Amino acid sequence: MKLNRKLVRLGKLLRPLVLLIGITLAICLVTTIAYLYSAQSSPSGKRVIKGIGDSVVITFDEADIPHIKANSQSDALFALGYLHASERSWQMEINRRLASGRLSEILGNETFKIDRFIRTLGIKHAAEQQFDKYPVSTKRLLQAYADGVNAGNANLGWALPIEYFLTGSKPGHWSPTDSVAWMLMMALDLGGNWHKELQRLELSQFLTTKQVWEVLPPFEPDEPVTNVDFAKIYRDINLFNPHSDSSNRHSNALPVTEHLAMDLPGGKDGIGSNNWAIGGKLTVSGKPLLANDPHLGLSAPAIWYFARLDAPGMNVIGGTLPGIPAVILGRTDKFAWSFTNTNPDVQDLYIEQIDSINPGMYRGPDGLLPFKVRQEIIDIKGAASINFIVKETRHGPVISDSYERAKRAINTDRFALAFRWTALDIENQSVVSLLEMNRAKDLDSFKQALRKNYAPMQNVVMADTDGNIAYQAAGVAPKRVLHHGLYGTAPALGWEKQYDWNGYVPFEQLPASNNPEQGWLATANQRIIASNDPNPLTADWDLSARYDRIVDLIKSRDSHDLEYMKTMQADTLSLSSIPLLELFKTSTPSHPLGAKALELAKDFNGDMKVDSAAALVFNAWADQLTRNLFSRLGYIFSETYGDRNYRGALLAQIRNPNSPWCDNPKTALVETCLDASNDAFDKALQYLSKEYGDDPKKWSWGNAHIAISEHRPMSKVPLLRKLFNLEAPFPGDSNTVNVGRLELLRTSNPYETKQAPSLRTIYDLSDLENSLFIYQTGQSGWVQSKLYRNMNPLWAKNEYLPLQMKPENSKRQLELVSK
Template structure:
């Protein structure tokens, strides 16, 4: 861990900048440390969050502008007609509060004050920078635009929330139509399942109608914004729109990747399991890799507030981190808060649908959307009692609407963290969790012991969970009144535990639902592979007391648990093909680690890829592969250890495994040449990471080199604790990590790739990327004394 010691030896002498900022009530000190983290010291709550917004805008202005446009449905105003469907989808699903203050105060008793102060801070910086447009970040100059002012409604937008399963629900309906419910249950891993024929996949709607592009508007507003060379001129052309249509597979791939690889790890251990004797906690959320980073570190200090960690630059507060009393972290817990309803439409009036035997009239809104390069477009938005109408089939007299629980009050993602930031005990933290509705999460806590307080550890699943009394939520249902939600399950009734006998809690998006959980249809049926969780449990349960370096090594762990099943199956096999036999020899001697200097790792990953492809092609009919693009690891392993595979035709298991090794060798030979000793995992052509800025295609080669970052060698894959996805260029995984020992908050370590700033001219744009690429960390100091020792610049914001 030399890199940590080197950082700790560095001390700095900070220069002081004095700025007058309209909107503050009292002076605020901002100490920016040498890793770009702002430590904000304010004298009151308003100024604390004003300064957080102000500094976030200073560091991440273009990110904030893209969030603003996505939240308000004004992307087409910047990028032209190809983004019109995105804006329609945004406005169709937009949350429109009846009482804004009531909405804001759900997240915290002072929520209205906090959010409005945060917005005021953002706007103060935007107002300043717009007066000197030559100082705007390069993205604004490239696109010939300026940042717009924020409102509180922008903060509570749900457009970037990790939402639910509506695409899976539609695809399940399509698959039941194409291959039948029994085949789908055999292919997908729905669990837990306590009886034959479960879960119920009865399709009560016409399957043929489901084959249409029903969720186009929903998908459009969920997709990340992509830029092309035409965005520098008058927006996109018809040719670009045709290209967008050709990229339909890319859209499916993005959602598939989000489903498979957007995950996280967290774990907490009790004092009896740690070397310090105090509870410890680790968290590494897995999201899309990007430049700049999704995450943003901050330290907030004011009367009643002292919290450090990270969230997103667009939101006030800290999502993952610690205060004086305890630490917390999150991973995704699968709740199901979306359903697709299908309606019979009145042939005489397309705005009426049948509900409980009579025609009911849709609510209709009309909005005008500005579009760059052409006249503004007026669009019609329709709503049933269940939600937005996303598709109308005039010929069949059918309409499709999405009921999205997250469109209700109190569902803005992560804002309930504001309550968590002030929790002083497990009981207070769990109470704060009851306000966390979107996304579904596993929240864990490590309390710092004191003379009056026990060092509790705990887990509470959170999220909006609709109660379905007569269906599973896995397939679309008629909107005729037979399938209605019976309210929401109180969050306190979701799974939870406190101070377990094992002395540790591990969550990694795997299924932690007790087999006898009484509200099965309120939560999801599809969970992440348990490989990451099992590996973490294996290490935490090895009988050794753990230290922070142990936690760091575990977050960087590259052991592939599926290999422990799949590689031994090859041991008795041999091949007359010399390269195949040589590959088998490498695998027999391998330690199952996907490290960056391993030949066996390269062979194994290619072999597993071939095996997954072979199983998919054998088990899933060609016309169904559009809707089931991958086989769960559980099914892969079950089939691999079964001599007679459960596929559509009999096949010899050993022959198949050997053929997959041969195919892997042939694939690697084409990529890297015949010398197997050079097939080292982590090479640029095998496993690496390059971060490409969203505007990379719009700038010169010189600018492109300035804004793109990498490459760097990577290890691991989607099933390792250090999850790096299954693509050659790592696109998902942990950009932010944190490890905390409650004995001493100044020992907290963290990382944020590629850096805290979004400005390529800033030293903090890419400074953390080399450290992150080596699975390293920086110290996240908490006490004022230690922060001052590593302060790079001191800024005093004055009213």
């Protein structure tokens, strides 16, 4: 009885708690239902909007592409801005804050160093100065787009994308200069030469110039574009930080959190793309075929949002970038175009000597000059604001005050590193070029619009329904003279006039081609040379493996069709791996799984298929072999292996079986490359057996090579990562046509990929309604929508959706009506 009474009393005590929990769960359920009902994740119906000139009708086809029908171009761009905000509000907010150096206001200390670097570059300042020089007509169109963005955000009401609630923030005001700033950020993402310059400077602390070229080899073996002994120059002026020399390079790495915080745009191998056009004499239809797949970072939602703009003087469909009022890649009803990164050297670092008596002055060619200075204030969520001074020289902003790697390498009491970059020029009007491209009536007027593209320089491959195919490099690049000075390969002395830029290459001298005799055109970030200008645009071209494979595939048959274009985009034969196969297969690992692994490798030809066990073994072996050769570089290797894949350096060294780089400096013996290979094989098998079990037959490349589309910033939050990120097993490697760049030391799984085809398009110029597209997420940025992720399985398997101006069916309609 006493026990029963106690239970009754306990029940009475718990009853309010149970009731409270029930009420709380009910409130959560009602709130969730109300949120999902109110969230405008698939807008339809009629919206009365202030700021639009006339009614705009938007129909969404079965691929969820909006077809914007407007009576003026300004209304069309207003509607595009409205859709970008409606579908991708959080993505645009992050983009706006990134380009303005204002992430820390909502994300806290974790993003302070990124904000400081972007503020140091002055991205938003440059955008404002450039916008002031834009034509009035373009300013009006950018304003119409910005008005649409702000109207779209306002119309979301209280039920904002969930990211706003998780960060305690709201959509900010979008201005026309935010669009210009985001264009600059795209140029920064596609430019990375300064990272290699800095790495050559870092390596010069303890390597000779000859050895530096062995680690970062020239495009042509043994033929660097400069003969200057830059390592000796740096030592002669006592450039280096006395606390960061060869004696402590192995222990002077940045903390992991510091390295991740400085994960800046650009500077990664493999940021590029493929495109090719095949003329009618080589196609089944007798008209051209055009293909494009840009290789950019995988994000969730994707960087792309597809749309059609139909207004007087404008009828275009294709990939837009939320934040920029134009179709970046796409087609009209007459022609189609595609981009790859030309990757010219448009970024140089300059060593500026600080005056020892007055540190506000630095050494110029004719005497001392004052630093230009400005104050920046960064507000930080949960912490005090931080004020700092940005300095500029005649070359550009000083980055060694804000970038830890630069600060660590040089003696900042005596020197500074300044950053010269074409994109920051006040003459840059690349957004004007995009808008004129969208208004072009034919290829001739399209090429005229390309003259105004400033940065980033792109390889533009085009085709039209009349049967023409054409190529044009479009953008600005400094004039450089082969073997004169440093050719932009390493930081130059800022007080020496010989290293100053001397104008830009005229548009007429940039590489171009129209209807070549061979009947095809292709680019894949390989070396591009103009027939009338033999000097290369950079010293740091990518390996030509992707381009060479594309050429092989084109030449392998006399007639091509749409299906073969799909086959080409799906190709996973790695030509950069083939020179390594002999060493791989002749290795003799001592690991217990060695015999089974060698049996798997026996017939491996370098094809990185998703179900291939041999591909996994090979990539793990190549990874460990690269580490064996170059990990002696200490933190310079550990912090860059991933951004740099060192494949070119590895290929160069194994040509000599007795390369000194193959010797293990920690042993008394002198190892050969075969010895280094055997050790790498053992390390690879040890890692693979630990991760994937002891039966190599059950291994597959797709188990490790996972394509991850990361959300900003929820990918950094363990409990939310699975909800916001998208993952899929993926074929290929860093140098296949169907590229999947390995992350290597940047992540816990070295073989995952976060950079792959961000988009695939194929255009059939015999009937442009047959055109196809796909990218790796979905049109929606709302994580609860099925359209957030619906394209991912199709993309991973190289399947496509139609890209049509006249779709047979539509899913929904949205009408924007003037208030």
